[in-house]
Amino acid sequence: MAILLVVMLTFLIGISEGQLRIGFYAETCPDAESIVRAVVEDAILSDANIAAVLLRLHFHDCFVEGCDGSILIENGANAERHAFGHQGVGGFEVIGKAKAELEVVCGGVVSCADIVALAGRDAIALANGPAFQVPTGRRDGRVSNISLAVDMPDVSDTIQQLKAKFLQKGLTEKDLVLLTGAHTVGSTACFFMTKRLYNFFPGGGSDPAINPALLPELQARCPEGGDVNVRLATDRGSEQTFDDHILQNIREGFAVLESDARLNDDETTKSILDSYFDFLDPLFGPSFEADFVDSFLKMGQIGVKTAFQGEIRRACAAFN
Numbered sequence: 001m002a003i004l005l006v007v008m009l010t011f012l013i014g015i016s017e018g019q020l021r022i023g024f025y026a027e028t029c030p031d032a033e034s035i036v037r038a039v040v041e042d043a044i045l046s047d048a049n050i051a052a053v054l055l056r057l058h059f060h061d062c063f064v065e066g067c068d069g070s071i072l073i074e075n076g077a078n079a080e081r082h083a084f085g086h087q088g089v090g091g092f093e094v095i096g097k098a099k100a101e102l103e104v105v106c107g108g109v110v111s112c113a114d115i116v117a118l119a120g121r122d123a124i125a126l127a128n129g130p131a132f133q134v135p136t137g138r139r140d141g142r143v144s145n146i147s148l149a150v151d152m153p154d155v156s157d158t159i160q161q162l163k164a165k166f167l168q169k170g171l172t173e174k175d176l177v178l179l180t181g182a183h184t185v186g187s188t189a190c191f192f193m194t195k196r197l198y199n200f201f202p203g204g205g206s207d208p209a210i211n212p213a214l215l216p217e218l219q220a221r222c223p224e225g226g227d228v229n230v231r232l233a234t235d236r237g238s239e240q241t242f243d244d245h246i247l248q249n250i251r252e253g254f255a256v257l258e259s260d261a262r263l264n265d266d267e268t269t270k271s272i273l274d275s276y277f278d279f280l281d282p283l284f285g286p287s288f289e290a291d292f293v294d295s296f297l298k299m300g301q302i303g304v305k306t307a308f309q310g311e312i313r314r315a316c317a318a319f320n
Contacts, residue, residue: 080146
């Protein structure tokens with residue numbers, strides 16, 4: 001059944017991918033991508049953490065109802081964006097600003113779903129990561145409900161749960177490792193660390209996977225009963241640069257997030273991590289940046305609406 005599900009998802013993704021294309025707006029809104037990039041660049045100049053925020057926004061959008069901008073809708077308490085699994089997700093104002101500027105230049109042309117994908121792409125490049133093109137042509141979904149986000153990957157998931165959730169979206173174990181690598185930039189809140197530091201299952205106490213050199217540092221930043229809103233870098237030592245340092249941290253027990261550390265719990269995901277640090281073949285081995293781009297683009301094809309599916313919203317936070 002699992003194999004059949006993957007085949008069906010891959011088939012559907014393939015159909016959607018064929019309808020997306022590089023330069024989709026070349027004739028209808030030729031300045032679309034440059035407008036989005038300028039807005040993203042301004043936002044990152046004001047707050048470097050916005051790069052990670054926009055990356056996370058794209059991920060969370062694609063994992064619920066596909067990459068269709070459903071997370072952007074604000075239609076009351078039952079809106080998808082209010083789901084427990086979307087806690088801490090932001091960047092809505094950046095997407096809204098880009099949409100507003102695009103509506104002035106070419107109204108009713110560029111979808112909010114595409115703006116999210118382009119903003120994620122630009123965030124990577126502006127964090128000193130690779131520059132690349134993304135296919136566009138997505139349309140905005142007409143559904144946004146909190147109940148649809150119940151199966152989002154969670155920081156407390158086991159490696160088996162993480163692998164299963166990615167598999168359901170047509171993503172492989174390698175995609176899981178690489179997309180986890182997006183934590184190379186940004187920060188998290190102590191709110192997401194409490195269980196790992198003080199009430200880890202089984203047995204209580206702290207997660208034994210935490211390197212002993214890291215544990216007191218994390219506990220000092222996030223003391224038991226302290227302010228859960230204090231933030232700490234997800235890639236200790238390289239939080240503002242897009243690089244493979246996060247993978248090295250995970251391998252050595254310096255992962256900050258519990259879900260990142262779980263990549264060491266599985267033979268397959270651990271071997272994928274190790275493949276990026278083969279000292280015998282540093283020049284001809286796999287490239288984290290190139291492979292990340294492949295996984296990012298693959299994620300961006302999940303459940304997309306094209307052609308007569310969906311709509312082009314006039315404002316990203318509301319259905320037409």
